[in-house]
Amino acid sequence: MYNHSELKELVDKAIVNLSYNTEAEKLINPVKYIFSIGGKRLRPVMALMACNLFSDKIDDAVIPATGLEVFHNFTLVHDDIMDQSFLRRNFQTVHIKWNINQAILSGDVMAFIANGCFLQTPPNCLNQVLRVFNKAAVEVCVGQQLDIDFEKAAIVSQEEYLRMIELKTAVLIAASFKIGAIIGGAEDKDSDLLYECGRNLGLAFQIQDDLLDIYGDMRLFGKTSGGDIVANKKTFLLVKALEIANGVQHKQLKKLISTMNTDPEVKVKKVVELYDQLNIKTITENLANGYIERARNLLEKVAVDETRKKELTLLANSLIGRTR
Amino acid sequence: MYNHSELKELVDKAIVNLSYNTEAEKLINPVKYIFSIGGKRLRPVMALMACNLFSDKIDDAVIPATGLEVFHNFTLVHDDIMDQSFLRRNFQTVHIKWNINQAILSGDVMAFIANGCFLQTPPNCLNQVLRVFNKAAVEVCVGQQLDIDFEKAAIVSQEEYLRMIELKTAVLIAASFKIGAIIGGAEDKDSDLLYECGRNLGLAFQIQDDLLDIYGDMRLFGKTSGGDIVANKKTFLLVKALEIANGVQHKQLKKLISTMNTDPEVKVKKVVELYDQLNIKTITENLANGYIERARNLLEKVAVDETRKKELTLLANSLIGRTR
Numbered sequence: 001m002y003n004h005s006e007l008k009e010l011v012d013k014a015i016v017n018l019s020y021n022t023e024a025e026k027l028i029n030p031v032k033y034i035f036s037i038g039g040k041r042l043r044p045v046m047a048l049m050a051c052n053l054f055s056d057k058i059d060d061a062v063i064p065a066t067g068l069e070v071f072h073n074f075t076l077v078h079d080d081i082m083d084q085s086f087l088r089r090n091f092q093t094v095h096i097k098w099n100i101n102q103a104i105l106s107g108d109v110m111a112f113i114a115n116g117c118f119l120q121t122p123p124n125c126l127n128q129v130l131r132v133f134n135k136a137a138v139e140v141c142v143g144q145q146l147d148i149d150f151e152k153a154a155i156v157s158q159e160e161y162l163r164m165i166e167l168k169t170a171v172l173i174a175a176s177f178k179i180g181a182i183i184g185g186a187e188d189k190d191s192d193l194l195y196e197c198g199r200n201l202g203l204a205f206q207i208q209d210d211l212l213d214i215y216g217d218m219r220l221f222g223k224t225s226g227g228d229i230v231a232n233k234k235t236f237l238l239v240k241a242l243e244i245a246n247g248v249q250h251k252q253l254k255k256l257i258s259t260m261n262t263d264p265e266v267k268v269k270k271v272v273e274l275y276d277q278l279n280i281k282t283i284t285e286n287l288a289n290g291y292i293e294r295a296r297n298l299l300e301k302v303a304v305d306e307t308r309k310k311e312l313t314l315l316a317n318s319l320i321g322r323t324r
Numbered sequence: 325m326y327n328h329s330e331l332k333e334l335v336d337k338a339i340v341n342l343s344y345n346t347e348a349e350k351l352i353n354p355v356k357y358i359f360s361i362g363g364k365r366l367r368p369v370m371a372l373m374a375c376n377l378f379s380d381k382i383d384d385a386v387i388p389a390t391g392l393e394v395f396h397n398f399t400l401v402h403d404d405i406m407d408q409s410f411l412r413r414n415f416q417t418v419h420i421k422w423n424i425n426q427a428i429l430s431g432d433v434m435a436f437i438a439n440g441c442f443l444q445t446p447p448n449c450l451n452q453v454l455r456v457f458n459k460a461a462v463e464v465c466v467g468q469q470l471d472i473d474f475e476k477a478a479i480v481s482q483e484e485y486l487r488m489i490e491l492k493t494a495v496l497i498a499a500s501f502k503i504g505a506i507i508g509g510a511e512d513k514d515s516d517l518l519y520e521c522g523r524n525l526g527l528a529f530q531i532q533d534d535l536l537d538i539y540g541d542m543r544l545f546g547k548t549s550g551g552d553i554v555a556n557k558k559t560f561l562l563v564k565a566l567e568i569a570n571g572v573q574h575k576q577l578k579k580l581i582s583t584m585n586t587d588p589e590v591k592v593k594k595v596v597e598l599y600d601q602l603n604i605k606t607i608t609e610n611l612a613n614g615y616i617e618r619a620r621n622l623l624e625k626v627a628v629d630e631t632r633k634k635e636l637t638l639l640a641n642s643l644i645g646r647t648r
Contacts, residue, residue, distance in 0.1 A: 021462050023491070024469035078432060082425040101406040101472065104428060108402060109465035111435050115458045119451075127443075127450060134439045138345050141433035145348035148425065167347070 011044040014066040030094045030106035034073050037091040043068040043176040049312050050180030050194050053304050060122050061183040067117025068176050074110035125182050136175035143168025150234050161239045170202025190302050197298035204291035210235035226268035232257050237280050335368040338390040354418045354430035358397050361415040367392040367500040373636050374504030377628050384446050385507040391441025392500050398434035449506050460499035467492025474558050485563045494526025514626050521622035528615035534559035535608050550592035556581050561604050
């Protein structure tokens with residue numbers, strides 16, 4: 001069995017060894033750049049863990065798993081344009097370091113480089129893997145559209161928000177699990193269980209990400225930078241707070257997120273105060289932990305020896321452990 | 325055997341019947357829009373003609389052929405952003421009718437809708453078709469990069485220009501021919517001949533397009549709007565003229581294409597005068613006709629009865645006929 005860091009190393013090596021059409025260097029430089037600024041390689045690592053559940057030999061899964069990372073980074077490059085983000089992992093985003101046109105085009109080619117990785121799936125499961133990937137890819141686009149729509153919407157329900165992050169984040173993690181399982185030779189029943197497991201883990205992952213923006217910093221530095229609050233980003237915390245706030249609190253919160261000129265530090269402090277009144281941290285943690293719990297139960301049902309599930313269980317645990 | 329208009333009708337119907345993930349209508353509206361504003365459906369028609377060379381039954385090829393049109397329109401939506409084009413087929417471009425972010429994202433989803441079409445290729449040739457498509461897709465991105473680079477370059481050689489249009493335009497037409505042939509059950513030798521045939525036809529097609537911008541209008545209206553000249557676009561005509569101009573002519577041409585404030589009509593008239601001095605029209609026609617001739621010879625070598633080649637020959641002829 002491979003552990004997390006061994007798998008990440010395999011993926012990092014495969015990314016470095018990706019072969020490109022180098023006839024237009026300018027096209028590929030941003031591709032190399034986005035891979036060079038780091039990243040946890042979570043999706044391919046998850047795919048390889050899922051493969052390793054069923055098979056000791058995971059070589060066949062390494063390049064297709066890498067395709068998941070290429071696709072993920074394609075979405076980052078284009079999302080950063082749409083979100084007008086200047087920084088990604090503390091480095092300039094591609095459209096800032098180059099320009100918007102370059103980010104569009106280098107992003108585009110990454111979609112087909114990802115395809116190329118998936119085309120290296122062993123023939124016996126190629127068709128199935130491509131279908132799982134492509135369905136997820138379309139859904140990720142739908143998720144990004146909902147995210148854009150929600151930024152402009154006055155009210156977003158908890159249900160709508162969860163569906164958005166399911167599409168934007170969770171389905172690709174679900175697909176990563178399923179693709180790894182398929183290449184590892186899993187029965188349909190088990191690869192479907194792993195899809196569901198990944199979907200729940202993906203939901204937990206995104207909700208934790210919303211939490212970390214505020215309470216992660218707090219744990220580390222005693223206070224929060226609250227980037228999402230400053231940017232008026234619709235997170236689960238805000239959506240939930242608006243849903244359960246009483247009349248006065250609702251009005252205060254609405255006012256805080258609609259005024260542009262408040263001192264960011266004051267704004268974050270006041271919003272967090274309201275979150276605390278509404279018990280948002282606990283509500284959010286409970287929701288995330290519920291998804292993790294469901295993911296664990298689904299993993300338990302997968303028909304392989306418990307000892308093989310160690311790495312995936314550690315990964316799920318590390319997600320829970322992130323805020324406490 | 326199907327004729328051109330029957331094939332176009334089949335493709336138009338398939339486009340209308342494409343099934344979309346409609347959870348975010350805003351994502352799909354621009355997709356429907358770009359298909360609704362017309363287009364010759366040249367690539368899928370070519371694929372179906374190539375299929376029909378080898379097989380009377382072409383049903384299996386219709387959806388994959390449609391994938392070629394979806395991919396082509398994906399590139400149009402993104403290229404129009406990069407080129408800052410306001411109009412496409414006399415309708416507003418997607419990024420003007422909506423906005424740049426919407427054009428990026430709706431373009432992106434089209435790449436995966438195209439994938440989805442190719443995934444409906446019969447299993448026995450799925451792998452091969454996907455490889456041919458994906459190689460072409462990467463090359464089209466490389467071609468667009470070279471096009472962008474060349475717009476900024478001081479000097480572009482004829483060779484560089486031809487390589488750029490080969491990648492940006494010809495390889496997708498080549499791939500269309502090859503994909504159709506593969507699904508029709510062609511031997512490798514024949515599908516390779518058709519790839520080369522399509523590549524030559526594609527080069528002729530793009531060079532004719534450059535010619536038509538000036539001499540097409542002239543034939544129809546007695547004078548030219550010369551859109552490419554006004555926009556200082558690097559066409560084959562300009563590249564060739566700069567290559568063969570003498571010192572005085574070269575200086576005149578350089579001055580004309582570098583000044584911004586000339587009356588467009590005067591500018592077009594003067595550039596065309598220089599083209600006429602340099603015999604650019606005939607040189608360009610000869611080059612295009614040479615590619616058509618090669619395409620014809622390659623088609624002749626394809627091991628099917630001559631009577632089956634009628635539609636493809638008509639198509640090649642119609643390309644030649646476009647300027648005279």
